Amino acid sequence: MKRRSFLKLSASACAALAALELNSKGFIPKASATTSSKSKELPGSLGAKEIPSVCEMCFWRCPIVGKIKNGKLVKIEGNPKSPANGPRVCARGNSGVQLLYDPDRIKYPLKRVGERGEGKWTRISWDEALDEVAYNIKKVKQKYGKDALAYFDHGASAEFMREIFKTLGTENYTSEPAFYQCVGPAALAYIKTLGYVTTGTRQYVDMGNAKVIFLVASHIGENVHVSHVREYIQGLQNGAKLIVVDPRFSVAAAKADLYLPIRPGTDTALLLAMMNYIISNNLYDKEFVDNYCTGFDKVKKAAEGCTIKWAAKICDLSADDIKKACHLLAENRPHVSIHPGRHSTWYGKGDTNRHQALAILSALLGAVGVPGGLYFPTPVKKGHVTFGCHEKEAEHPDVSIQDDFYPFASIFGSPTGKIVEATSTGKPYPIKLWGINGVNIIQTIPNPYQTMEAIKKLDFIFCEEILPTETAIWSDIILPGATYLERYDSVYTYDLLTPYLTVRQPVVEPMFEARTPFWIARELAKRIGLECFNYNNEKEFIEEELKGAGLTLAKLNEQGGLVTFKANPYRDRKDFKVNTESGKVQLSIEDFEDEDLNGVPKFIPTPAPPVGYVRLIYGRSPVHTFTRTMNNKWLHNECPENRLWINDTLAKKVGLKDGEEVVLENQDGYRSLPIKLKVTPGIRPDAVYMAHGFGARSKALTKGYKKGASDQFLISRYEDDPFIGASSHRTNFVRIVKGQKVIDLPELSPPPAEIPRFEIRRKGGKS
Amino acid sequence: MTGIYCVIFNLLANAFCYPSNENTSDKFFYAINALARDLGFDTFDEKIDQELLKEHYTRLFINNPFCETAPLYASFYSSKDNLLMQGARDEAKAFYQRAALEPRFEKEPEDFLPTELYFIAELVKKGDVKLLVEFLHHIIGWFPEFKKRLQGLNPHPYYSILAEITLVILNNLYQEVINEKA
Numbered sequence: 002m003k004r005r006s007f008l009k010l011s012a013s014a015c016a017a018l019a020a021l022e023l024n025s026k027g028f029i030p031k032a033s034a035t036t037s038s039k040s041k042e043l044p045g046s047l048g049a050k051e052i053p054s055v056c057e058m059c060f061w062r063c064p065i066v067g068k069i070k071n072g073k074l075v076k077i078e079g080n081p082k083s084p085a086n087g088p089r090v091c092a093r094g095n096s097g098v099q100l101l102y103d104p105d106r107i108k109y110p111l112k113r114v115g116e117r118g119e120g121k122w123t124r125i126s127w128d129e130a131l132d133e134v135a136y137n138i139k140k141v142k143q144k145y146g147k148d149a150l151a152y153f154d155h156g157a158s159a160e161f162m163r164e165i166f167k168t169l170g171t172e173n174y175t176s177e178p179a180f181y182q183c184v185g186p187a188a189l190a191y192i193k194t195l196g197y198v199t200t201g202t203r204q205y206v207d208m209g210n211a212k213v214i215f216l217v218a219s220h221i222g223e224n225v226h227v228s229h230v231r232e233y234i235q236g237l238q239n240g241a242k243l244i245v246v247d248p249r250f251s252v253a254a255a256k257a258d259l260y261l262p263i264r265p266g267t268d269t270a271l272l273l274a275m276m277n278y279i280i281s282n283n284l285y286d287k288e289f290v291d292n293y294c295t296g297f298d299k300v301k302k303a304a305e306g307c308t309i310k311w312a313a314k315i316c317d318l319s320a321d322d323i324k325k326a327c328h329l330l331a332e333n334r335p336h337v338s339i340h341p342g343r344h345s346t347w348y349g350k351g352d353t354n355r356h357q358a359l360a361i362l363s364a365l366l367g368a369v370g371v372p373g374g375l376y377f378p379t380p381v382k383k384g385h386v387t388f389g390c391h392e393k394e395a396e397h398p399d400v401s402i403q404d405d406f407y408p409f410a411s412i413f414g415s416p417t418g419k420i421v422e423a424t425s426t427g428k429p430y431p432i433k434l435w436g437i438n439g440v441n442i443i444q445t446i447p448n449p450y451q452t453m454e455a456i457k458k459l460d461f462i463f464c465e466e467i468l469p470t471e472t473a474i475w476s477d478i479i480l481p482g483a484t485y486l487e488r489y490d491s492v493y494t495y496d497l498l499t500p501y502l503t504v505r506q507p508v509v510e511p512m513f514e515a516r517t518p519f520w521i522a523r524e525l526a527k528r529i530g531l532e533c534f535n536y537n538n539e540k541e542f543i544e545e546e547l548k549g550a551g552l553t554l555a556k557l558n559e560q561g562g563l564v565t566f567k568a569n570p571y572r573d574r575k576d577f578k579v580n581t582e583s584g585k586v587q588l589s590i591e592d593f594e595d596e597d598l599n600g601v602p603k604f605i606p607t608p609a610p611p612v613g614y615v616r617l618i619y620g621r622s623p624v625h626t627f628t629r630t631m632n633n634k635w636l637h638n639e640c641p642e643n644r645l646w647i648n649d650t651l652a653k654k655v656g657l658k659d660g661e662e663v664v665l666e667n668q669d670g671y672r673s674l675p676i677k678l679k680v681t682p683g684i685r686p687d688a689v690y691m692a693h694g695f696g697a698r699s700k701a702l703t704k705g706y707k708k709g710a711s712d713q714f715l716i717s718r719y720e721d722d723p724f725i726g727a728s729s730h731r732t733n734f735v736r737i738v739k740g741q742k743v744i745d746l747p748e749l750s751p752p753p754a755e756i757p758r759f760e761i762r763r764k765g766g767k768s
Numbered sequence: 769m770t771g772i773y774c775v776i777f778n779l780l781a782n783a784f785c786y787p788s789n790e791n792t793s794d795k796f797f798y799a800i801n802a803l804a805r806d807l808g809f810d811t812f813d814e815k816i817d818q819e820l821l822k823e824h825y826t827r828l829f830i831n832n833p834f835c836e837t838a839p840l841y842a843s844f845y846s847s848k849d850n851l852l853m854q855g856a857r858d859e860a861k862a863f864y865q866r867a868a869l870e871p872r873f874e875k876e877p878e879d880f881l882p883t884e885l886y887f888i889a890e891l892v893k894k895g896d897v898k899l900l901v902e903f904l905h906h907i908i909g910w911f912p913e914f915k916k917r918l919q920g921l922n923p924h925p926y927y928s929i930l931a932e933i934t935l936v937i938l939n940n941l942y943q944e945v946i947n948e949k950a
Contacts, residue, residue, distance in 0.1 A: 008940045010772065014802035020795055023778040027872055027886020034868035071861065073853050102852040104839045108830060114823055120833025123822045124786055469831045512852075513875055634849045701833045 046076035053080050053562020055493055055505035057485030058093035058100070059626040060156060060179070060202055061226035062493055064501070064563050065090060065097075067486060067508025074098055074486060074509055082561035084499035085228035092624040094227070096635040100467070100484055101509070105632055105703055107466050107473065107481040108513035117457060120474040120701070127514065127524070130478050134436075135528035137461035137477075138169065141434040147171045148398050149433040151420045155179050157490040157505070158482055159438035161522035161534070162465065164388050166436065168531050170395040172403050173432065175414035178445040182417065185727040187345045189409055190356035193590045194364070196580030199375055200341035200356075203497060207570065208340070209235035211373035212333035213242045215326070217268055217359060218347075219340045222252035223692075225623045228497070236338065236373075244326050246271065248618060249646060249690050250683030259326055264317040264750070265616050265688050265731060266607035269351050272358035273604055274312030275327050277304035279365055284331035286367030293577050294364050296589025296601070303601040314753050315604070317685075334366035336373030344621075348607040349720025349729035357590070358602040364586045370577060376570035381494035381502050384549025386542045389535040390526075400429035407726035408596035416726030417446045418719070424455040437464035438482075438518070443471040444628040444694070444711065447719040447728045450671070465521060468632055469701035481515040483507075488517040489539035492546040500566040502550055504543060504557060598723060607720075607732060608759035609687070609752035613745030614668060614734035615651075616688040619712045627694035631705030642709030643695040644679040648686040648749070652678065655744050657737065664738040665689075665710065668761050669717045672738065676710035686749035689735060734759060773941055774892045776803070780934050781885035784840060787821040797926070804929050807936050812925040824924040838918040842879035845910040845917075853877050856910060860884060863903050867891065881914070885934075888941070897945050904942040911935055 010018075042048065049068035056063045056077070064080035077097050079089045110130035115121030125133075141149050151173035152159075152166040166174035180188065184201055191199035199205050208214050209232040221233050237243060237256060245257040246268065254260045263271060279285050280301050290297050313320040330337050339362050346352055368374030397404055402419045403411040410416050424432040435456070443449045449471075456462055456475045463478040473479050490505040511517065519539045526533035536542040540554065547553055550564075557564065578584045594600035610616050624639045625631060645665070647657065657663070659680040665673040674696045684690055695709030715735060719728040737744040752758065779799060782791045790796070797814040804811050826832075829840050842856035860879040864871060869890060871883045884907050891900040915931040923931075 008772070008937065008944070009806070011802070011806050014799070014806045015772065017795070017799040017802040018772065018775045018779065021775070021779065021799055023775055023782065026778075027781060027883055028864070028869040028890055029872060031865075031868045031870050035865040071858055073858070099851065102843075102854075104837075104841065104844050104850060104852050105831070111826065111831065114819075121823065122826050122831060122833070123819070124826045124830055469833065474833050511875070512877070634851060699833065700835055701831050703836050 046070065049075055052506065052508040053082075053503065053558065054486070054508055055490070055503055056090060056094045056097065057157065057505070058097055058630065059226065061229070062495075063090060063094060063227050064503050065094060069508060072509070074101055079227070080503070080561065080563055082563045083503075084501060084565055085495060085497070086231070089227055091225045091227055092639060093626055093630055093636060096630070096633050097484075097486055099633045099635050101486050101512070103468065103632060103634070105468055105701060106513070106515070107469055107479055108515070109481060110514065111479040113477045117462075117477065118453065118475045122479070127516065130480055131524050131528050133478055134463050134480070135525060137434060137463075138529055141460055142169060145431050145433050147395070148173060149431055150436070151176060151415070151424070151432050151434065152436045152438070153178070153417065153420070153440055153442050154438050155440035157485070158465065158518040159440075160491070161388075161518045162436060162438050162525070164390040164533060165522055165526050165529065165531060167395070168390040168526075168533055169529070172395060172397045172401055173415040173420055176417050176420050177414055178417055178440050178442065180413040181725070181727045182346055182445055182447070182730065183344045185346065185413055185725045186352035186722050187341055187343060187356040189412065189724055190353050191341055191360050192412070193581075193592060194357060194360040194587050195369065195375070197378065199360070200343055204229065204341050204343065205376050205378060205497065205570075206338045206340050207373050207376050207498065208233045208241070208338045209239070209498070210336065211236045211241045211338035212336040213244065213329050214338045214340065215244045215330060216253055216340050217246045217272075217342060219342045220247075220251045220253055220620050221340075222256075223623050224343075224621045228499070232498070241338075242329055242333070244329060248685045248688050249620070250681070251620070252623075259322060259329065261318050261322055261326065262685055264315070264685065264752070265618060266348050266609075266756070267316040267604075269355045269358055269602055270307065270312050270315040270604040271318070271323065272355065272362060273304045273307035273602060274309050274323060276300065276358065276362060276365060277307045278309055278324065278327045279331055280304060284327065285365040286334055289335070289367035289574070290365060293574070294586040294588050295583050296587055299589035299601050300361055303603060307604070315755060317750055330362075330366055335368045335371045337363075337366050337368045338373060339363045339366070339368060339375075341375075346722065346727040347729055347731040349722050349727075349732060351605040351607065352722045352727060352729070353724040354599050354602040354605070361588050361602065364588060369586060370572035372571060376498070377572065378496035379500045379566065379568045379570060380496055381500050381566055382550055383492050383494055383502060384546040386491070386545050388533055390531070390533040398430055402429065405429070407721070407724060408598070410725045413725060417442070418721060418728045419726055421446060421452050421455045424458055425451065433460040435459055435462045437462070437472055437476070439465070441470040441472045441628050443475065444713050447713070447716040447730060449713055450717060465518065469699055470628065471697070471699045474699050474701070480521055481513065482521070483511040483515045483517045487511040487515060489519070489543060492543055492550075498568050498570055500568050501563050502552075502566070503563040504547075504554070506562075593724070606756045609756045610734045611668060611759050611761050612748060614736050615686070615746050616731060617665070617667070617712060617715055617733050617735045618688050618690045618731050619693045620690060622692040622694065625692070625694050628697065628705075629694075631694055631697050631708070632702040634704055637704045637708070643676065643692040645676045645710070646679045646681055646684045646690040648684050649680050649682045651686040651746060651749055652680040654747050655737070657739070657744075661739070665715055665735040666738050666743060667715045667717060668734045668759070671715060671717050673710040673715055674707055771892070774889045776937060777885050777889035777892065780930070780937070781882040781889065783930050784882045784885065787818050787825055789818075792816065792818045792821060800926070800930060800933070803933050803937075807933050809929055809932050810925075812929055816926060821924065821926065824927065828918060828921055828923055828927060832921070835921065836917075838914055838921060840881040840914075841877055842881075842884065842907070842910045843877065845913040856906070859906055863887065863899065863906065867894070867896065867899060897948060901942070901945050904938065904945065908938055908942060911938060
């Protein structure tokens with residue numbers, strides 16, 4: 002049968018269509034047609050155009066090459082010119098492709114149309130979005146003053162908008178969970194002891210040349226930064242002995258020569274006892290300590306009485322093992338890598354002192370500025386660029402969040418917890434607007450319930466985001482940021498053992514209506530009326546930065562996008578000097594004493610679990626960067642959900658089996674999403690463990706939603722670090738809920754009398 | 769093949785674009801309803817608030833905080849991992865190149881539904897039956913999945929009906945050009 006037309010339209014339909022006068026607006030003609038060259042195309046990424054850039058799947062910033070075919074990113078590899086990672090990238094690095102092409106991406110500016118937190122949005126234009134943000138910033142500043150504006154930030158994407166907040170004069174122009182929920186206490190301890198940020202974004206610890214590597218809950222191998230892991234593996238290959246202190250038998254512990262399964266919260270007791278033993282047995286580097294350190298007597302005094310026997314009892318460890326650790330370190334000094342650690346905001350009160358103890362231990366063993374020990378950065382020269390913003394420092398208010406609560410907070414900005422508190426209470430002054438960039442604060446700052454309540458009290462909240470995270474859902478305006486694969490950032494220099502200079506540059510144009518952070522900040526500044534950003538685009542200031550290194554972007558790209566420099570990590574003893582006031586390593590810190598804080602480490606017991614509960618501890622999955630990658634399809638396929646590690650003896654006592662699904666209830670009655678059990682002897686019976694980042698609560702994250710449980714939603718209480726106001730993550734306790742039954746967990750390793758027990762004051766039925 | 773398809777596909781393409789004054793006029797809704805009536809579908813109430821429609825469009829096709837969306841990209845439905853910029857996008861791009869046409873939605877992947885519908889209008893206008901058959905084969909390969917997903921999201925009646933009539937019209941045109949070739 003042959004029919005000329007299947008579509009029979011009525012006269013009225015034809016008339017309706019004719020009345021519209023529609024023309025195609027979808028296409029423009031090209032000069033000539035091209036046929037598909039697919040048959041001639043090389044398979045996979047072969048023959049692809051290669052563009053050097055820098056990864057941002059985590060903060061480590063490995064140099065990469067984006068492979069482009071047919072206008073599409075088909076593969077990411079390490080930049081072979083990089084001495085740090087070479088052609089290698091980790092699982093996350095590979096999966097940047099999936100971030101770029103994630104259908105859940107925020108594609109256009111969005112505006113909230115329902116209740117705040119309800120997540121009802123409508124797409125709006127960039128003009129409308131930016132006008133709305135600018136209007137609200139000006140309104141809040143005028144009504145409540147400059148400090149009513151607060152900015153939560155993280156990473157390269159947040160840097161330009163930070164300039165705006167700084168120029169607006171608020172003291173809260175930066176409040177980074179990267180410090181207050183991660184490396185802040187560690188960074189402070191090392192800055193004050195050694196005069197430089199030995200651990201911040203990076204850790205200057207020469208594991209590749211070490212004879213002993215000492216890790217206090219550093220989960221290298223689960224915490225993957227390619228060059229760092231390579232150095233660690235190099236050290237082990239060379240025969241370095243590995244000592245691991247951790248309540249859990251981590252990947253690192255599995256490689257250890259000596260594993261110390263410590264009672265959570267007692268690390269400083271162990272370190273003090275080790276110091277005491279090393280000092281009293283003359284195992285320390287006397288020459289280094291006498292000539293290049295100050296405060297030895299105070300440290301000696303502080304450690305006195307902290308015997309191995311005492312520590313063994315407090316820490317629930319074998320005294321022999323502690324001694325063994327001391328001897329291993331002392332016999333191999335100074336070539337010992339005492340890792341400074343990161344993500345170390347665990348117990349609040351003692352966190353800075355614990356890291357100070359690690360720094361002191363390095364110094365006692367002379368392991369500073371030597372192969373195998375802590376080393377010094379090699380600065381790589383580049384041009385200095387300013388954006389013409391905030392020419393003078395802003396005045397802080399009479400009662401300052403940065404200055405008046407934690408004496409060393411201002412080194413890092415405004416403590417996140419204090420911003421949340423001030424927003425909730427209006428004290429010391431009201432905070433009425435939050436800008437958020439590069440960080441999912443609801444899954445990062447402890448007590449998300451408090452954070453969400455605070456958000457309800459804001460006049461306005463906006464974020465720049467790539468994915469529809471929990472934080473985006475609470476925002477009034479969402480600005481779609483370009484991924485790292487679609488933008489330029491500043492020139493990056495790597496000042497570790499293999500120094501280099503490189504630049505992040507787009508491998509593809511921004512998709513949809515995503516815009517680069519520089520563009521967004523520049524346009525927003527214009528609308529607020531700030532004279533900011535005296536460059537028209539990123540390339541202009543990058544050229545300026547490169548000029549300072551005798552380069553241009555074209556020249557750099559001709560050289561594979563990366564140039565290397567000679568390292569200067571070690572120091573001869575005769576030239577040894579550090580950047581502290583005295584020029585010496587400060588074993589005791591007067592600045593701390595001046596603020597009535599401990600100038601030398603002191604063991605402050607953190608309360609033990611209440612009866613029926615165990616401590617909740619957390620860590621990382623090697624294929625994820627916390628919540629940021631949970632929606633990434635490839636990584637999700639590798640590790641779709643976390644599991645709850647529970648001690649096998651404990652599990653047996655209460656009839657729990659491996660693989661069973663349970664819910665956790667914390668001391669305040671908050672419950673987790675369901676999580677499967679991993680029953681194992683590889684964790685102490687007084688703690689349970691899960692990897693952080695799972696259990697997304699935003700339904701718009703279609704891959705990560707409700708996959709596993711979020712430790713964050715069980716952290717409803719935290720202790721402040723008294724030095725900078727960082728908040729603790731290991732001070733919450735849980736028990737198990739199986740079906741409808743709440744299971745109290747028996748105590749198999751009771752704490753000694755020296756450790757107080759946490760008292761539950763509020764029991765709730767919150768969920 | 770008649771010029772009416774050219775008008776219809778321009779209309780459908782426009783209807784799947786974000787709501788604006790252009791695609792939410794009374795005349796526009798009336799034309800969609802007229803098509804629905806002729807094809808035997810229910811009609812929708814033509815008094816639709818543009819702002820409300822924007823909210824629905826965002827919820828259904830862009831980002832939905834309550835559940836999944838029905839993305840307007842062929843790759844999402846034809847790749848096993850539901851990703852963007854996969855084989856279907858390359859296919860669409862190759863079609864446009866063969867027709868010496870370049871999409872105007874340069875920030876959208878080439879397999880964006882409105883782009884594909886506009887392309888059909890272009891092919892109809894040019895009378896390029898060979899390419900049209902191939903392209904219809906491409907779009908009919910994924911559109912039903914899109915429609916099914918959309919209908920599972922409690923769509924606004926306007927988008928529900930729009931998807932239904934689009935599929936019928938695609939199939940009609942496909943049958944028609946196949947028969948014309950035969």
